[in-house]
Amino acid sequence: MTHGKKLRKLNVYSAQRASLIRNMTVSLLREESVTTTEARAKEIKREAEKVITLCKDESLATRRLAFAKLRDEEVLKKLYGPLRDRFLERNGGYVRLFRVGYRRGDGSPLCMLKLV
Secondary structure, X not given: OOOOOOOOOOOOOHHHHHHHHHHHXXXXXXXXXXXXXXXXXXXXXXXXXXXXXXXXXXXXXXXXXXXXXXXXXXXXXXXXHHHHHHHOOOOOOOEEEEEEEEOOOOOOEEEEEEEO
């Protein structure tokens, strides 16, 4: 059965996983590009697309929900400013995932995430 298979564990405990996903999502929204392993990239893409969809509705409640997920005022201003204007007409697919090769040390597949 496939119960409880909603997210990838990423080989870390839950608090570290949440922190990792939050920090990488903030980095993606700030820099508009980030390179990481394939499993992490897929999880970050899920979270980033949820936050971007949330910011399309400009209300105080959605702004507070986005802040609860990101915990970064600077990125929140960017998200509700130029990024919101860029993605307002788009119905999903805000983040693109590119496979870029394998890491030298352990051979794990690397991916690059970019905002469209």
